[in-house]
Amino acid sequence: MTEGNVSVSLSVMALFLDLDNTILPSKEAYAYAIAECAKDWDERKLGGSFLELYEAARKQVKSQLKHHSSNRLRLLCFKLMWERMRSTQRNGFQTQDIDGVLWMEDRYFFHFLSYFAEEKKKERYQTFLFPLLVSLSKEFPIYLTTNETLRTQLLKVRGFLPDTFRFTLITSEEVGFEKPSKEFFQYVLQRAGEDPTDCILIGDSWEDDILGANSHGISGIHIPEMWGEGDEVNPLGVDETTSFQKDLDGQTSPNQIWRASNTVSGLTFARSRFLQGQK
Missing domain, CATH: 1.10.150 (DNA polymerase; domain 1)
Structure with a gap:
């Protein structure tokens, strides 16, 4: 991209999404x-x-x-x-x-x-979640990062998510290690080829997703309930986010962690953060 005679390089940002109970209702x-x-x-x-x-x-x-x-x-x-x-x-x-x-x-x-x-026929998926996922996948690279076997996750994605959703699927079976291990997140970052500070992970597991990602320099959005009420996204305090972090790697991380009311509000917030970073 050029502005006048000045060349401006926009950083590419990647969105890491947990699959189960974040964008599809596996528990149910x-x-x-x-x-x-x-x-x-x-x-x-x-x-x-x-x-x-x-x-x-x-x-x-x-x-x-x-x-x-x-x-x-x-x-x-x-x-x-x-x-x-x-x-x-x-x-x-x-x-x-x-x-x-x-x-x-x-x-x-x-x-x-x-x-x-x-389940996928319900309005909340067809009207709110699926169009947002498809739109985001056209704007930013999306990586589905999941603790599961490859065959199981392929069946889930094929049977639930929209056909035009673009993504890269990374399962713990392929990596040989599960979240929140350092091997898993090192593999994900290597595949993405991105600076971890330019990435955001969204997931429902506090330990596996959020703290695992944060210990490797990736900001996180915690989704306690996939379809929780409201549309709030709030930053979490230092005391709440760093106690387990010190147990993981002996030091605290400057990367941010937020908690969103639900998956849609978390995805929408992630998009706004990425767009702000491109300005």
Whole structure:
């Protein structure tokens, strides 16, 4: 860009977006899918309480694979459930049981994506969130940064977000480390090729998203509720933002953190900050 005879260079700014419970309602979809899977289990008369078996399996998987992206694979939970069920029946896991494990995973994703298919029809997405995401993606580079497996996130995005939304997807499975690790954010910044002070991350997790990003020089907007009331965005005080920061890297960060009433107000605020930075 030139103004008169002076060449002016505008910095490129990147927006990092958490995916789950920031721009798509994963908690609700997950709860719905598990409840429906319990019905499927009962219909096949497989025995025992699906919810008890699932929660026990999920707890073991999460503990055993802590900080590893595989701890989010439902398939591991279903395999463990089936193995435990067979052990109580004293006939052990057999080749034919593989069909049951894969059937359970198919049912989970069927219900999960069915929830998204209906949810995205609501006015608050079609009128407010989706048009804003598409518009922002035409103005600034957007990176979806998420602690999940690649296949799961590809299915979510394809089944929920608008076709014209432009983004780069980065999952913890690709990186090999989960947020808020330094390896994850170093990878994200390397992929983006941006100065961290020119970036903003928006997310619902205080530890994984906001403090993780802030410890690497990235400002953050915290979204406690995806569809919270109001449109306020307020800066957070030093005492509130730096106590965990010192535990992460031994020093405080000058980068700003805000808290927004909801995702739409957070996205709108991020846009205004980027536009101010380009002037």
